[in-house]
Each structure stands twice: as C-alpha cells, then as structure tokens.
Amino acid sequence: MTKKKSAYSCQACGAVHFKWSGKCSDCGEWNSLVEEFEEGGANSHFSRITIDKKSSKNSNNKLDLIALDGEAQDFLRIKTTINELDRVLGGGLVQGSVILIGGDPGIGKSTLLIQTADALAKHNNHIIYISGEESVDQVRLRAKRLGISQAGIQLAATTNVSDIINSIKPDKNCPTIVIIDSIQTMFLEELSSAPGTVSQVRAAAGELTIFAKKNNITLLIVSHVTKDGQIAGPKVLEHMVDTVLYFEGEKDLHFRILRAIKNRFGAAGEIGVFEMNDIGLSEVNNPSELFLASYDRDTSGTAVFAGIEGSRPILVEVQALVSPSYMPTPRRAVVGWDLNRLAMVIAVLGSRFGLNLFDKEVYLNIVGGIEINETAADLAIACALISAARDIAIASSTIAIGEIGLTGEVRMINNLEARLKEAARLGFKNCIIPKANEKNKNFAALKKSLPDLNLKTVAHIRDLAQLFKK
Ligand code: TYD
Ligand code: MG
Numbered sequence: 420m421t422k423k424k425s426a427y428s429c430q431a432c433g434a435v436h437f438k439w440s441g442k443c444s445d446c447g448e449w450n451s452l453v454e455e456f457e458e459g460g461a462n463s464h465f466s467r468i469t470i471d472k473k474s475s476k477n478s479n480n481k482l483d484l485i486a487l488d489g490e491a492q493d494f495l496r497i498k499t500t501i502n503e504l505d506r507v508l509g510g511g512l513v514q515g516s517v518i519l520i521g522g523d524p525g526i527g528k529s530t531l532l533i534q535t536a537d538a539l540a541k542h543n544n545h546i547i548y549i550s551g552e553e554s555v556d557q558v559r560l561r562a563k564r565l566g567i568s569q570a571g572i573q574l575a576a577t578t579n580v581s582d583i584i585n586s587i588k589p590d591k592n593c594p595t596i597v598i599i600d601s602i603q604t605m606f607l608e609e610l611s612s613a614p615g616t617v618s619q620v621r622a623a624a625g626e627l628t629i630f631a632k633k634n635n636i637t638l639l640i641v642s643h644v645t646k647d648g649q650i651a652g653p654k655v656l657e658h659m660v661d662t663v664l665y666f667e668g669e670k671d672l673h674f675r676i677l678r679a680i681k682n683r684f685g686a687a688g689e690i691g692v693f694e695m696n697d698i699g700l701s702e703v704n705n706p707s708e709l710f711l712a713s714y715d716r717d718t719s720g721t722a723v724f725a726g727i728e729g730s731r732p733i734l735v736e737v738q739a740l741v742s743p744s745y746m747p748t749p750r751r752a753v754v755g756w757d758l759n760r761l762a763m764v765i766a767v768l769g770s771r772f773g774l775n776l777f778d779k780e781v782y783l784n785i786v787g788g789i790e791i792n793e794t795a796a797d798l799a800i801a802c803a804l805i806s807a808a809r810d811i812a813i814a815s816s817t818i819a820i821g822e823i824g825l826t827g828e829v830r831m832i833n834n835l836e837a838r839l840k841e842a843a844r845l846g847f848k849n850c851i852i853p854k855a856n857e858k859n860k861n862f863a864a865l866k867k868s869l870p871d872l873n874l875k876t877v878a879h880i881r882d883l884a885q886l887f888k889k
Contacts (some may be wrong), residue, residue, distance in 0.1 A: 427452040428617040429841055430645070433655035455612045486678050494684055497594050500538045503693060503702045507664060507729075509685015514594050515626050515635040516684060521642045521653030522666030527675055528555070528641045531573075531666065532598050533562055535639075540571030543724065545590035547597045551578040551604030565699040578604045578614060580623045589634045599627060601641040603650050615650040624656050652810075657681060668695075669788040674709060675700065679729070689729030707734035710756075710787040716815035718816050720807030723818045723847070724799035725838035726791055732834070732841035734818065736786040737796070739803035744780040755785030757782065760790065764800050764823060771827030772880050774808055795832040797823035798851060801880060811887045816848040827880045831855035836865050843872050851886070854878040 427436045430453055434445035442449050468509060471539035473795055476526040481486050482712075496511035505511050510520065522528050529552075536546045550558050555576045562568065577583060583605075589595045599605065605623040606614040613619065624640060631638040640660065642653035657663050661683040668675035677691040692703040703709055714723065714736045721738050744750065753761050761783055768774040783800065785791050806813050813819075832838075842850055854876040866874060877883060 422664075425454050425456050430617055430651045432653065433617050433621070433651070438824050451755070453616055455616055455618050457478065463839060471704045472473070495542060497539065497541070497596070498662050499535050499860045500542065501535060501702060502704070503691030504535060504677065505510075507661065507679050507685075507689050507691040509679075509682055509689070512596070512637050512639075513661070513684045514637055514695065516661040517631060517638045517659070518662040518664065519640050519642055519653055519656055519660045520664050520666060521644055523670075524643050525670060526666050526668060527693075527695055527700055528599055528643075528666055529558075529561070530565070530692070530695070531677070532639060532641065533558070533567060534565060534597060534602060534699055534785055536572050536596070537565075537567040537569050537837075538561075540569040542568050544571070545593050545595045546572045547587060547595070548572055548574050548600070549583055549598065550574070550600050552601060578606055580605050580626050584626065587630075587634075587636070589636055592659050594637060595634070596637045596639065597627075597631065598639045599641065602656065603643055603645075604733075613770065617651040617655050620651040621655060621659070624659055626752040628659060636649045667790075672697070674703060674706075674787070686729060690731065707841060708733070710735045710789065710818050711845065716810050719810045719812045720803055722799040722806065722813055724791070725818050725820050725842050725850075726793055726797045727834045727837060732837045733789070734841055734845060734847075735789055735791065737799050737803045738784045738786055739800070739807040741776060741779045741783040741804065741807040744778055746780075748776060749776075750780045752781075755788065756783060756800070757792070760794070760800055761799070763825070764797055764804065767803055767823055767825060767827055767880065768804060772805070772883070774805055776808065779808070794822040795820050797821060798829060798853075798877075798880075798883075802851070802883065802886070805883060805887055809887055811889060812887060814849060816846065817851065817886075818842045818847050818849070819851040821851070821853040821877065823880060829853045829855070829877050829879060829882075831858075839865065839869055839872060843869050847872070849875060850874045851875050851877055851883075 427439050429443040429446060429451045431447035431448040431451045434443055436452060439452055443451050496516040497514055498511040499505055520528055536548055540546050555574050558574055587597060594715055602620055602624055603615045606619050607622050609621055610619055627638060642656060645652045663681040665678050665680055667677055667678060673694050675693045675695055679687050679689045680685055692706040693700040696702050711734055720740060721736055724735055724737055726733050726735055751761060765776050799819040801823060802813055802819045820832055820834060824830050835856050839850060852874055857876055
C-alpha cells in the first residue's frame with residue numbers, strides 16, 4: 420500500500436504548506452491549517468478534474484486559432500424578476516454560468532435563494548434545490564412561511580455530489596437551474612478528507628461546475644463565510660466560478676446588501692439592497708430613503724454624503740461624536756469607514772483648519788451599517804467632525820462630497836451628476852462640492868439642469884469655516 424502524503428492547507432485562503440504552523444504565512448490567518456492527504460496516482464480525483472483524459476493521451480491536438488473580430492453570440496439571460504438581484508448579476512442569470520453566493524451564516528442566503536427559485540419557477544424554469552443543511556421538511560416549512568408553493572421547484576436533501584450529478588436530468592424544454600445549499604456540506608466519496616475542508620469543497624465545486632457547464636445548467640452555489648478557520652470559506656472557490664456575490668449586513672439590522680465581487684458577465688461592485696422581515700426578503704428600491712430614515716437635520720455632529728455603490732448613488736448619514744479624553748492616547752473608533760482615513764482627516768483638520776482634536780475622543784459612524792470605501796466621503800466626514808466639535812448643526816438640507824488632500828485642498832470627484840440628482844430627488848437644497856469639478860466641460864449644463872440645488876464650491880477645507888458660524 421502506498422503511503423498517502425499529507426499536507427496542511429489553509430482553510431481561509433487555500434494555500435498548501437508542508438509543515439504545520441499556527442499561522443498561515445500566505446494570508447496571516449491564525450489556526451487555519453488543517454492536515455489533508457494528497458490522493459496521489461493517475462486515478463486521483465485531482466488529476467481527473469484538472470486534465471481531461473482524452474486530450475492528455477493525444478497531446479498532438481492542434482488548436483484552431485481564430486480572429487478576435489468575428490461574430491459572437493450574446494449571452495442568454497434568465498431574468499429572475501427580482502430587480503435588485505438582476506441588477507447585481509448584470510441583467511439576470513447567464514444561462515450555463517456558475518454563481519457563488521457567500522455570506523455569514525444566518526444572513527439570509529437560503530431565504531434569498533428559495534425566493535429566487537420561486538420567482539424563476541413562475542416563469543417556466545426548471546429549478547432543483549439541493550439542501551445539504553436542512554431536511555426537505557425544513558425547506559418546505561420555510562417555503563410555506565414565505566408563501567411559496569411552486570410545484571416547479573424540485574427538492575432533495577443530500578450531501579453526496581455523485582448522487583446529485585446522477586439524479587439531475589436537464590430539461591430540454593426550459594432552462595435548468597440548480598441550487599446547492601451549501602457547498603461546505605457536500606462531499607465526494609473519492610476523497611478521504613472531511614466535508615468542509617479545502618480539498619472537499621474545491622473538488623465538489625469543481626465536479627458540479629464541470630457537470631453544469633457540460634449540460635448548460637445554471638448553478639447557484641451557497642458558501643458560508645467562516646470565522647473559526649476550520650471550514651473552507653468562499654475565498655477558496657472564487658477563481659473557479661463566473662460570478663461571486665456576497666450577502667452582507669448586520670444581523671440585528673433589517674437590511675441586507677448583495678454585492679458583486681467578481682462578475683464575468685457584468686460590472687463588479689454593483690449592489691442590491693434588501694430588507695429582511697417576517698415574510699422573507701423584500702427589495703429596497705430607494706436605499707437612500709432607508710439610510711436617511713432617522714436623519715435629524717437640526718442636530719450637530721451629523722452630515723450627509725452622496726456615495727456611489729456600483730452604478731447607483733446612495734445617500735448616507737455620517738455621525739461624529741467628539742468628547743474630552745482623559746487618556747494619554749485618546750480613543751478613535753469608526754463603524755463603516757476606514758480608521759486610517761479618519762486619522763488623516765483629523766490631522767488635516769488640525770493643521771489646515773485649526774481644529775485640534777488631539778485631546779478628544781472621536782467616534783465616527785456611518786448610519787445603517789453600510790460600509791463606505793470612497794475617498795469622496797472625506798468632506799462629509801470633516802463637516803461632521805467640525806459640527807460635533809463646535810456643536811453647531813450644519814444648515815439643514817445640506818450634503819457634502821469631496822476628497823481631501825494632505826495640504827487641505829478639496830479634490831475633484833467622479834460621478835457628480837448622479838450624486839447631485841439623487842440629492843435633488845430626496846429634497847436636499849445645498850450641496851458642498853469641490854471647486855475643481857467646475858472645470859469639467861459639462862458642469863454649467865449640469866448646474867442648469869438642477870435649478871433647485873444651491874451648489875457651493877470649496878477649494879480648500881478652510882472654506883468650510885463659513886458653514887459653521889454661530
Ligand atoms: P437563512 O436564509 O436561513 O440564512 P442562511 O442561509 O444565510 O444561513 O436566514 C436565517 C435568518 O433569517 C434567521 O435568523 C431568521 C431570519 N428570517 C427572517 O427574519 N424572516 C424570514 O421570513 C425568514 C425565512 C428568515
Ligand atoms: Mg442556509
């Protein structure tokens with residue numbers, strides 16, 4: 420009997436190490452290395468999925484090279500009719516594509532998928548829902564609670580990939596969509612490692628992907644984001660699939676954001692917003708209204724920022740709290756923004772605006788649990804900080820957009836038109852924007868098209884002083 424070689428693979432990033440250590444040297448995760456056995460030999464699973472046997476035997480095959488400028492067939496898309504989901508996918512599910520949906524356990528992945536299955540089944544699609552986590556009864560009960568009773572959805576509870584592949588018969592008359600919930604429970608008998616390990620998860624996803632591509636089946640794979648490092652996360656599958664969506668949100672808040680991280684058939688970065696209530700997920704078509712729901716225009720320490728998420732503008736409220744500190748190093752804490760960026764804005768305000776916060780604790784919160792990564796939020800954050808420190812509310816109905824440089828200059832931002840239109844739509848009257856944006860050739864036309872908005876341009880953060888006069 421040949422001895423199996425062992426290796427240690429990181430369950431967070433998939434890197435393989437030949438020695439165990441407490442920390443993965445590739446991704447820096449602690450306690451994530453798990454011993455797995457390499458299944459060697461020509462019949463091993465890995466050689467089967469990576470090399471097509473026929474082509475490897477006959478390596479003299481010549482490739483047919485063709486010109487780039489030929490006719491190409493457009494992708495066939497299946498609309499789910501859930502608009503927020505269709506937008507994130509780039510206009511619907513591409514037939515025959517593989518989509519990975521990642522997210523924390525309990526965030527609502529199964530709920531989203533059963534609702535998607537329902538919407539698809541209503542439009543003559545053939546849906547197969549494989550649950551590896553819940554029994555058929557559990558899935559049925561949830562569907563019942565959500566008011567779903569589509570005969571077009573076929574259910575099975577199993578974790579064996581070969582059984583799944585042997586039982587699926589693609590429907591010739593309508594698109595077939597298979598949902599796997601979740602990939603961490605699936606296993607291949609050929610592999611000795613436990614379900615949920617990197618090799619099982621990768622091999623199961625690989626096998627299912629090959630089967631789906633061969634039969635033009637659209638495959639939706641659920642994968643949990645894992646915290647303890649003992650189970651492989653969605654990261655190890657991202658390279659294998661066409662589209663990667665992450666379902667995000669705070670568990671105690673109602674709304675959820677579906678974000679495209681990678682999309683071979685559409686734009687990455689696009690988001691869809693949903694609200695979780697007792698009858699499942701419902702679409703939020705006007706997210707700005709949701710994020711500004713409790714915005715009180717007359718309190719100090721708050722400002723509104725018009726951000727861009729994917730192709731869509733979203734208005735969010737920024738709140739700051741500045742209080743005296745009795746510590747040698749005052750505390751700085753942020754929720755929803757970058758702590759280093761906050762430190763930079765505080766430093767620039769100190770040396771270029773004359774607002775010293777070195778002996779103050781600073782807390783910053785993007786209301787509603789949404790995460791903002793744009794530098795264009797600098798100006799709104801500076802406004803919230805000045806407003807909090809001086810206890811002066813910003814004139815009501817004001818939004819601020821602009822990036823701040825280290826010399827205190829306010830730099831140009833992109834997508835100004837979309838941001839201003841959203842502000843106007845929600846009844847904002849004053850917009851503080853970078854002076855540098857005036858140079859754009861269509862600025863005059865934009866200004867004319869928004870007669871209700873009072874645009875105030877600033878070139879340097881010291882220009883903000885006039886906003887905060889008592
Ligand atoms: P679920 O879809 O099971 O999460 P996941 O598959 O990502 O693990 O959703 C779980 C949570 O959603 C659960 O805590 C209860 C909540 N929920 C509702 O609030 N309303 C509903 O209608 C449903 C079905 C679930
Ligand atoms: Mg689930």
